[in-house]
Amino acid sequence: MSKKVKDFGIEKTLKNLGIKEENKGTSTGGKYFASGKVIESISPVDGKLIAKVKTSGESDYDKVIETAQKAFQEFRLIPAPKRGEMVRQLGLKLREYKDDLGKLVSYEMGKSLQEGLGEVQEMIDICDFAVGLSRQLQGYTMHSERPGHRMYEQYHPLGVVGIITAFNFPVAVWSWNTALAWICGNVTIWKPSEKTPLCAIACQNIMMEVLKENNLPEGVSSVLVSDHEIGQKLVDDKRVALVSFTGSTRVGRMVSSKVAERFGKSILELGGNNAIIITKEADIDMSIIGAVFGAVGTAGQRCTSTRRLIIHESVYNEVKTRLTKAYGQLKIGNPLDENNHVGPLIDTDAVNQYEEAIKKCKKEGGKFVVEGGVLTGKDYESGCYVKPCVAEVKNSYEIVQHETFAPILYLIKYKTLEEAIAIQNDVPQGLSSAIMTQNLREAELFLSHAGSDCGIANVNIGTSGAEIGGAFGGEKETGGGRESGSDAWKYYMRRQTNTINYTAQLPLAQGIKFDL
Numbered sequence: 318m319s320k321k322v323k324d325f326g327i328e329k330t331l332k333n334l335g336i337k338e339e340n341k342g343t344s345t346g347g348k349y350f351a352s353g354k355v356i357e358s359i360s361p362v363d364g365k366l367i368a369k370v371k372t373s374g375e376s377d378y379d380k381v382i383e384t385a386q387k388a389f390q391e392f393r394l395i396p397a398p399k400r401g402e403m404v405r406q407l408g409l410k411l412r413e414y415k416d417d418l419g420k421l422v423s424y425e426m427g428k429s430l431q432e433g434l435g436e437v438q439e440m441i442d443i444c445d446f447a448v449g450l451s452r453q454l455q456g457y458t459m460h461s462e463r464p465g466h467r468m469y470e471q472y473h474p475l476g477v478v479g480i481i482t483a484f485n486f487p488v489a490v491w492s493w494n495t496a497l498a499w500i501c502g503n504v505t506i507w508k509p510s511e512k513t514p515l516c517a518i519a520c521q522n523i524m525m526e527v528l529k530e531n532n533l534p535e536g537v538s539s540v541l542v543s544d545h546e547i548g549q550k551l552v553d554d555k556r557v558a559l560v561s562f563t564g565s566t567r568v569g570r571m572v573s574s575k576v577a578e579r580f581g582k583s584i585l586e587l588g589g590n591n592a593i594i595i596t597k598e599a600d601i602d603m604s605i606i607g608a609v610f611g612a613v614g615t616a617g618q619r620c621t622s623t624r625r626l627i628i629h630e631s632v633y634n635e636v637k638t639r640l641t642k643a644y645g646q647l648k649i650g651n652p653l654d655e656n657n658h659v660g661p662l663i664d665t666d667a668v669n670q671y672e673e674a675i676k677k678c679k680k681e682g683g684k685f686v687v688e689g690g691v692l693t694g695k696d697y698e699s700g701c702y703v704k705p706c707v708a709e710v711k712n713s714y715e716i717v718q719h720e721t722f723a724p725i726l727y728l729i730k731y732k733t734l735e736e737a738i739a740i741q742n743d744v745p746q747g748l749s750s751a752i753m754t755q756n757l758r759e760a761e762l763f764l765s766h767a768g769s770d771c772g773i774a775n776v777n778i779g780t781s782g783a784e785i786g787g788a789f790g791g792e793k794e795t796g797g798g799r800e801s802g803s804d805a806w807k808y809y810m811r812r813q814t815n816t817i818n819y820t821a822q823l824p825l826a827q828g829i830k831f832d833l
């Protein structure tokens with residue numbers, strides 16, 4: 318391992334998290350096993366091999382599913398508040414491992430250390446949220462039209478929940494799903510991104526402590542580290558009651574139809590194309606900070622990253638000038654070094670897509686006010702570091718309609734707020750949106766039914782990031798799913814209406830007569 322890596326304490330972090338030089342990628346909670354091919358986890362930070370993982374093969378898959386099905390029979394009988402107590406313990410363990418796990422997220426995925434730690438904090442937050450929720454899985458009661466009858470509804474667990482996750486949130490999305498799935502009485506099988514396998518093994522190692530201390534059976538929380546083929550098996554498998562998929566719209570479209578074909582349930586958390594409207598009444602200082610963080614945070618690889626700024630014509634030039642200045646101050650480099658603002662992209666494929674998008678944008682007429690480019694030299698040896706860039710465009714350009722997972726920010730000018738809202742909504746995706754304004758009328762119009770069509774609409778904060786207390790997800794090609802807070806737990810349960818007759822008569826609904 319290079320000296321530079323040692324300086325950031327990575328070796329110790331890997332040891333603390335139980336990551337070995339060679340790891341097996343399948344676990345049902347006890348010992349790891351694996352029969353698939355070996356993959357290497359290469360850090361985008363310095364291009365070095367972090368560790369190898371033997372992935373899950375087909376026979377491992379069947380074993381995991383069968384074990385999970387068996388575990389469900391037992392786990393569902395544990396009272397929900399007791400399952401909540403186990404989630405509380407997971408939250409405590411995550412607090413213990415926060416520094417190490419946050420650092421691994423940063424080193425394996427490439428986001429800044431601050432964002433890596435923030436991701437682990439989200440895991441802790443969802444655990445805390447789920448503990449309280451475990452006593453509040455409430456259904457309605459209703460009055461029956463028949464005398465001596467009572468009606469109510471209750472929620473029951475689904476069974477096996479498959480969780481397929483993207484590389485850019487390599488730990489948090491698993492915990493969002495697992496904490497809720499667990500309190501609802503389900504067991505989980507996680508297929509993480511093959512680009513961040515070590516984060517998954519680290520999470521499972523932490524989880525294994527909870528499983529052991531609570532004497533839980535094998536199969537309550539399983540992991541299948543593998544590529545898309547095993548993901549595809551989960552999608553096609555009738556034994557998997559709910560598939561929670563986080564990833565690209567391209568793959569999500571296929572997941573959606575395959576799961577629907579077999580009448581399974583799915584939660585789809587897909588791509589975004591998020592915009593901030595900066596009105597003539599915006600606080601420009603705040604707008605610049607919100608826009609820059611939104612566009613360059615996680616090197617533009619958040620589903621909620623700011624991709625478009627829709628700016629009122631009267632403040633357009635001021636915003637453009639100040640943005641250009643702010644971009645000039647950005648420090649790009651090792652994300653473990655807290656002096657840097659921007660880390661690398663996940664891999665060189667992502668770099669190629671970034672370059673391709675810039676080319677396409679120029680071809681369609683885009684004018685770059687901050688030029689992009691791939692960085693070279695000794696600090697950028699992995700080949701994954703790129704310059705965040707800014708282009709003046711039309712919303713109708715094909716490339717602007719598309720989510721490029723990289724720090725490319727598009728500027729669009731508008732005259733009236735109605736026009737700005739129409740531009741904001743005129744993309745296939747519908748995840749996150751924001752307006753910067755100090756004018757109540759503008760803010761309320763943006764939030765109204767004639768306003769943003771996104772799952773998330775913010776006022777005077779950017780598009781990027783969200784608290785776990787709200788339901789998270791988006792509309793249109795973002796998939797329509799909701800995870801995390803509010804009543805998103807209902808996705809993880811089946812709903813049952815119960816009518817109880819406590820009389821000696823059998824009256825039928827709607828007054829129907831039936832005598833023998």
Ligand SMILES: NC(=O)c1ccc[n+]([C@@H]2O[C@H](COP(=O)([O-])OP(=O)(O)OC[C@H]3O[C@@H](n4cnc5c(N)ncnc54)[C@H](O)[C@@H]3O)[C@@H](O)[C@H]2O)c1
Nearest residue numbers: 482483484509510545548549564565568586587588589620
């Ligand atoms: N809306 C959200 O909450 C949210 C959050 C994070 C990321 N994302 C989106 O994820 C994308 C980036 O992540 P990515 O590049 O890892 O996405 P991706 O779609 O390439 O992969 C996501 C996951 O799907 C698996 N997969 C690939 N093909 C599959 C198949 N045929 N069947 C089953 N599984 C399959 C992958 O192995 C991976 O685990 C972006 O579009 C981003 O916006 C959305």
